[in-house]
Amino acid sequence: MSNFLATSDLSSYLPIFLVTLMAAGFAIANFFITMILGPKRDGKVKGETYESGMVPMGTARKRFNVRFYLIAMVFLVFDVEIIFLYPWATTFPNLAHGDSNAIIWLSRIFFFLLTTVVAYVYGYRKGVFKFD
Amino acid sequence: MMDRLAYLWPEIALFIAACVVMVVGISPSVATRKFAAVVAGLGVVAAGILAWTTTPSGNAVTASSGQVLLPGLALYAKVGIAIVALLLLLLKPGTVDRAEEAAIALGVQKFDALRTNRAEFFSFFLFSVMGLMLVAGADDLIWLFLALELTSLPTYIMVAISGGAGREPAARAQEASVKYFFLGALGAAVFLYGFAMLYGATGSTNLNAIHLSLTTGGVSGLALAGLLMSVLGICFKIAAVPMHFYTPDVYQGASPSVAGFLAFVPKTAGFLSLLLLASAVGWTWAPGENGLTVSGGGTSLPEPLRILFWVIAALTMTIGNVLALQQKSVRRILAYSSIAHSGYMLVGLIAGPGDGSFTKNGVAAVLFYLFCYGVMNVGTFAVLSGLERKTRDGQMSEIDSIEDIRGLCATHPRLGWPMAICSLSLLGFPPLLGFWAKLPLFTSAISAGEIILVIVLGLNSAIAAFYYLRLFGAVFLEKPEAGAGEVTASPFVSRRVAAMVSAALVVALVVVVGQLTDASRKAAAPKAEPAASATIPASMNH
Numbered sequence: 001m002s003n004f005l006a007t008s009d010l011s012s013y014l015p016i017f018l019v020t021l022m023a024a025g026f027a028i029a030n031f032f033i034t035m036i037l038g039p040k041r042d043g044k045v046k047g048e049t050y051e052s053g054m055v056p057m058g059t060a061r062k063r064f065n066v067r068f069y070l071i072a073m074v075f076l077v078f079d080v081e082i083i084f085l086y087p088w089a090t091t092f093p094n095l096a097h098g099d100s101n102a103i104i105w106l107s108r109i110f111f112f113l114l115t116t117v118v119a120y121v122y123g124y125r126k127g128v129f130k131f132d
Numbered sequence: 133m134m135d136r137l138a139y140l141w142p143e144i145a146l147f148i149a150a151c152v153v154m155v156v157g158i159s160p161s162v163a164t165r166k167f168a169a170v171v172a173g174l175g176v177v178a179a180g181i182l183a184w185t186t187t188p189s190g191n192a193v194t195a196s197s198g199q200v201l202l203p204g205l206a207l208y209a210k211v212g213i214a215i216v217a218l219l220l221l222l223l224k225p226g227t228v229d230r231a232e233e234a235a236i237a238l239g240v241q242k243f244d245a246l247r248t249n250r251a252e253f254f255s256f257f258l259f260s261v262m263g264l265m266l267v268a269g270a271d272d273l274i275w276l277f278l279a280l281e282l283t284s285l286p287t288y289i290m291v292a293i294s295g296g297a298g299r300e301p302a303a304r305a306q307e308a309s310v311k312y313f314f315l316g317a318l319g320a321a322v323f324l325y326g327f328a329m330l331y332g333a334t335g336s337t338n339l340n341a342i343h344l345s346l347t348t349g350g351v352s353g354l355a356l357a358g359l360l361m362s363v364l365g366i367c368f369k370i371a372a373v374p375m376h377f378y379t380p381d382v383y384q385g386a387s388p389s390v391a392g393f394l395a396f397v398p399k400t401a402g403f404l405s406l407l408l409l410a411s412a413v414g415w416t417w418a419p420g421e422n423g424l425t426v427s428g429g430g431t432s433l434p435e436p437l438r439i440l441f442w443v444i445a446a447l448t449m450t451i452g453n454v455l456a457l458q459q460k461s462v463r464r465i466l467a468y469s470s471i472a473h474s475g476y477m478l479v480g481l482i483a484g485p486g487d488g489s490f491t492k493n494g495v496a497a498v499l500f501y502l503f504c505y506g507v508m509n510v511g512t513f514a515v516l517s518g519l520e521r522k523t524r525d526g527q528m529s530e531i532d533s534i535e536d537i538r539g540l541c542a543t544h545p546r547l548g549w550p551m552a553i554c555s556l557s558l559l560g561f562p563p564l565l566g567f568w569a570k571l572p573l574f575t576s577a578i579s580a581g582e583i584i585l586v587i588v589l590g591l592n593s594a595i596a597a598f599y600y601l602r603l604f605g606a607v608f609l610e611k612p613e614a615g616a617g618e619v620t621a622s623p624f625v626s627r628r629v630a631a632m633v634s635a636a637l638v639v640a641l642v643v644v645v646g647q648l649t650d651a652s653r654k655a656a657a658p659k660a661e662p663a664a665s666a667t668i669p670a671s672m673n674h
Contacts, residue, residue, distance in 0.1 A: 013332075118151040125158050126245045 149175020157251025180214025208655030209268035216506035222630035223389035231297030256286035298527035308385025323365025329358030369402030383467035392513030415484030449475030497572035504569035511554030511634030539612030550635035559600035
């Protein structure tokens with residue numbers, strides 16, 4: 001039997017709150033401090049878009065082929081594949097030799113690889129790699 | 133580790149089917165392409181058989197392999213889902229790519245894999261059903277969240293691409309999809325926030341452990357806030373007030389075959405997760421001193437949660453039914469009726485498991501109602517998708533107005549009779565299936581002492597009679613309109629088959645209603661030993 005409105009221990013969330021406050025305070029403070037303390041010198045070159053030292057040219061609002069969007073989607077398939085393969089590959093050798101789980105681990109990752117192959121085949125048949 | 137896999141064979145079958153559909157559905161050959169729907173059907177059948185044979189239930193479920201609060205839930209829900217999903221799949225052929233396929237058959241247009249939607253449509257169907265089955269097997273808040281999203285995300289796209297080739301219906305479907313998506317994202321954010329607070333209050337995402345923490349430590353203010361927000365967010369999935377506003381617009385904008393899907397799949401996902409959350413809290417709370425609720429000895433949910441469900445149930449029933457009265461569009465009537473049915477089912481959720489016998493068990497009543505609602509609702513949407521008329525730009529589109537179904541029993545008896553039977557069943561007209569589904573909701577709520585809610589439920593059934601009888605009267609009694617020749621039967625036979633099968637089941641399942649209620653009672657039965665003995669699983673690192 002316990003009281004329904006048992007006191008919830010919100011004080012354990014205090015550090016998180018403090019860190020959030022510090023982060024916001026740091027950002028806001030810096031913003032105003034640089035406004036007050038920073039020297040202000042303007043020039044034509046300084047007003048240009050910073051492009052890693054290169055002289056910028058043309059407009060950024062260029063049209064590009066919608067197919068890049070599909071390429072990005074296919075890239076995502078392999079990206080996700082790597083994310084799952086990497087931890088698997090680093091933990092698989094840790095299994096003891098002759099461990100009965102080894103075959104399960106191996107078949108699971110092969111099943112996963114098979115699903116990414118399906119995604120690739122789907123993309124291929126959809127014509128993602130055809131440029132004409 | 134392997135014991136967890138025993139839950140997932142049906143989902144794996146659906147997943148493999150979805151992969152095959154995705155490749156088969158974009159084949160340049162018409163015959164192969166059309167095979168995609170068959171593959172999807174085989175996947176659902178295989179999932180149903182696997183769910184029947186491999187899903188552990190009762191005492192076979194351990195705290196490390198699943199939730200032990202309602203250990204029979206997964207088996208019952210997955211088999212029921214597979215049966216209704218098969219009916220829903222019958223509505224699907226011809227929903228996408230219809231004009232393209234016709235143009236290709238005439239040789240006007242060449243097949244372009246990039247512009248077809250068939251593969252995506254059927255594989256999203258399978259993914260969504262897979263998500264629903266995962267909800268049924270959830271034992272963890274993170275699992276539950278991911279499964280709910282897997283159920284919902286494909287439906288947004290299915291709504292968007294279901295509009296067909298006509299400019300007007302396509303635009304309406306896209307508008308519906310955007311509305312549905314943004315409100316769905318809002319709902320998901322709200323219940324995810326609730327889950328996070330629940331985790332903060334109980335220290336675990338595992339439902340067994342949450343149950344243990346809440347029943348031994350009491351419901352803290354934070355846990356209560358988490359529960360209330362979770363319920364509010366999930367109200368979006370079940371289309372309950374105050375998250376119901378999207379329902380009529382989305383059901384009207386989407387094609388009826390997809391609207392029928394929306395009326396069953398996300399709603400069932402929402403109810404299953406509400407049942408899981410409510411059973412994690414437990415119906416064991418009794419009124420204590422100072423109006424607070426204490427654990428143990430009682431038979432209801434904690435008072436604030438009970439009041440929340442009470443108000444949502446009463447409002448959902450009443451608003452759904454009253455607004456349905458004013459509609460002229462059959463799709464909107466069915467959307468408001470879907471809202472009202474959510475309200476009915478919430479009554480069972482409030483009543484709780486009682487003493488375990490079927491007439492007093494509200495949880496079993498909800499589970500039984502979900503299955504019956506799925507079967508009879510498919511019928512009405514199948515009739516709508518089985519009829520069509522020309523839009524202004526010459527494309528065929530499914531009917532919407534109640535004028536279009538006048539005298540259907542005379543003009544298209546194979547669609548008219550299913551509409552008549554299913555609308556009477558939705559009304560709860562004895563001796564059809566809907567009556568047997570509604571009865572335990574009443575009896576369980578009476579035995580739980582919710583007399584006022586039972587009166588509201590009874591009044592609402594009377595209000596609902598008005599518009600269901602209007603549907604029935606339109607197809608059965610009225611004469612066809614003068615311009616009724618414009619309404620033609622859809623060339624996709626499977627939709628008619630779905631309507632007839634659904635109506636046949638509404639009549640035929642009454643014979644086995646005893647076995648069905650027994651199955652749902654078993655699904656709602658707690659584990660033989662008390663669930664509180666479940667320890668916090670050491671196997672969180674699966």
